[in-house]
Amino acid sequence: MIHTLNSRVNPAAEEQTDLGIQLAFGATSRPVTDYREHVRKLIGERISPLIPASERERRFPREAVAALGSAGVFHERWSGGIHGDLGRAVVLAEEMGRAGLGGIGIGVGLHLEAATSLLRGFGSTAYAEEVLGQALAGDSVCCVATSEQHVGSDLSAVETSLTEEGDHWRVRGEKWFVSPGAAADFALVLCRGGQGPAIVVVPRAGLTPVQRWATTGMRSLETVRLRVDARVPDDAVLVRPGSGLAAAGQGLMYERLALAAQVLGALDLASVLAITHLKRRKQFGSPLYRHQALRLRMADLHSRILVARRGLYATVAEVSAGGGASASDAAALKVTVARLGERVTSECAHIFGGRGYVEDQTPLERLWRDLKVGRLGGGSDEMMWELVAAGFRPDHELYEAWVAT
Structure with missing residues (x-):
């Protein structure tokens, strides 16, 4: 079941979380809430209507790249310093996830974060600069x-x-x-x-x-x-x-951050639908929300989503402030959010009962299928954990002080 309306989270809660990403926006940027509304409207009007045919035909719509590029979204994302505007990257990815774009959103992310970051970071010839210009304008995929x-x-x-x-x-x-x-x-x-x-x-x-x-x-x-x-x-x-491997690693870092943001956006869609269903659906004479086990299950999932989003925002704000780009941090975020995505969509589908397992009744079945790729795309769970483990540093002095030898 596919609709062309973005999910709307609680406006007050959304404004509060946006404060966490504002630090990642350039000093001359419009407020994050304005930018979020801008891309949300653009996605709803120009890209969401492409979902049904694209899913049915298994085709990536070039029109999605063209729409965002011609609206200046890609140029805005890559304005500024070495990392461009990471705040915009995260908000755009979140909104594509909230709109349930699935493969369309991931394809846009690969174009914008993986490919364009490499062209921008390493392109020093007229040929590369021309391709970069076409990519940013949305004229080429x-x-x-x-x-x-x-x-x-x-x-x-x-x-x-x-x-x-x-x-x-x-x-x-x-x-x-x-x-x-x-x-x-x-x-x-x-x-x-x-x-x-x-x-x-x-x-x-x-x-x-x-x-x-x-x-x-x-x-x-x-x-x-x-x-x-x-x-x-x-x-x-x-x-x-x-030098190809080191360069590829840089593109992967941006891809992983954007993937984490898009998954979190999709989890907002899934959880808001599930919570609303709990309050609307009645069984045994009362809403499902009155059943403690169900509402506490959703409270647990909501809390995990909130903490993951704050972790992503803090990392992006630190990188944007010049704190450095850590492949280990990006890997940790990506693998943690991807695994959370599988759990949340599965539980939200379960909240809908049989309807959650039927394609033309809710979007939960498709979200569940789609988000599995998060544990593979951009590097498998095991590769992400290897990157995290590679950053471990022992503290022998602390060990000697606390452990009997």
Whole structure:
């Protein structure tokens, strides 16, 4: 069941939480509440109506990128310093989640956060700058192609080749799970040159979708297996061989933060619907809300969502203030929120009883399917925990003081 209206949380509560993200907005930015209302209206009018056909046809709508780009949303997101305006990135992602955009929202996020961040951060040639301009204007759809058949999380093992051909380069290989691969005008391809991994901007002419994956959820994301065979100019080599992995990590950080924000937005939609259902639905002569077990279950879920959102806002505000960008922090947020997403949508669907398991009765079944990808996209749970664990530092002095040896 798909509607084109965004969920509306309690206005007073929304205003209070927006204070937490205001610090991440640029000094000359409009207030966060104004910006949120702006993107909410834009999504409701221009993008939400695209959901039914996109889900039915398993097609990513280029119109979504065009609508946001032409409205200046992408330019606003990447205005300012090295990280652009992270406050805008979070609010936009949240509102796409609240609108139940699913694969459309994730595709926009991959275009804006993963691909555009790499173009903006490493593009120093006229070719890259032209592609960046098209991406920000919404005239072109961009994606990032990293995974391969035998290469999942270990990106250092990519086999897609980058070889010199005179004054040009040849890129050859096959990428798996590329989103939104079939709709992309440009793919930022992680490949292997003589000195190690590199990233090359490959135009649509060199990209051939060879399989459209029939994914369980995120059906409008249009995830494909992509054959890459292109001869590109030297200007198209965005990141030189040997530096590709470090650059890809930067794009992944932005992708993970945006993914966490979009999941939290979707959880607002799910929880508001479930809470409202508890107060409207009567059984045995009284609303379901009168049953302590049900309302306490929702209180628990609401509390977890609140704490996760405050954690995301605090991290983004710290990064925006110059506190540094931590891959470990982004990984911790992403994995925690993704796992929370599965639990919340499952419980909210359960609150609706049989209707929660039927596609054309509530959006809960689709949200449940869609949010599973959060535990895989941008890195699996296990990879995220490895990044977190890599940041552990022992305190031997403290240990000696407290533990008998």
